[in-house]
Amino acid sequence: MAGNRVVVYQGPGRVSVESIDYPKLELPADVVRGLGVQRQAPHAAILKLVSTNICGSDQHMVRGRTTAPVGQTLGHEITGEVVEAGSDVLFVRQGDICSVPFNIA
Numbered sequence: 001m002a003g004n005r006v007v008v009y010q011g012p013g014r015v016s017v018e019s020i021d022y023p024k025l026e027l028p029a030d031v032v033r034g035l036g037v038q039r040q041a042p043h044a045a046i047l048k049l050v051s052t053n054i055c056g057s058d059q060h061m062v063r064g065r066t067t068a069p070v071g072q073t074l075g076h077e078i079t080g081e082v083v084e085a086g087s088d089v090l091f092v093r094q095g096d097i098c099s100v101p102f103n104i105a
Contacts, residue, residue, distance in 0.1 A: 004049055007074045012064030015074065022046055025084055042088040047080030047100070055102060077102045 008016050025046055026039040052075035061068040082096045092098055 006049075007052075007054075007058075009061055009068050009070060009072045009074055011070055013062065015062060020073075022048070022083065025086055040086075042086035044086050045082050045089050045092055046084040047078065047098070048083045049078055049080050050097065051079045053077040076100075 004020050004022055006018055006020055008018050010016055023046060025044055026041050027037070029039065032039055054075055055077055057066070058074040058076075060066045061072075061074070077100075079097065079099045082092050082094050082098065085092055085094060
């Protein structure tokens with residue numbers, strides 16, 4: 001599923017707007033490698049972005065005051081529509097609109 005537009009850090013003073021695929025409802029292979037856990041993420045949800053805020057930390061990266069890996073997606077303070085929810089998710093369902101705190105996103 002494609003269609004999420006994101007702001008991508010391209011280095012100090014440079015960003016781009018790109019379209020990316022929605023993530024899968026699973027943990028990335030590099031995260032689970034060596035941990036002995038399954039890739040399935042029944043506790044997770046996938047959101048279609050409705051709105052995002054640019055945080056002060058994003059501005060620091062773009063202005064070169066702190067470092068960030070080139071290719072990092074900015075805008076972690078989001079509001080979105082739930083497009084998929086794992087079987088262990090209790091309080092949101094497909095179609096719900098929700099905001100995600102910066103420390104969770």
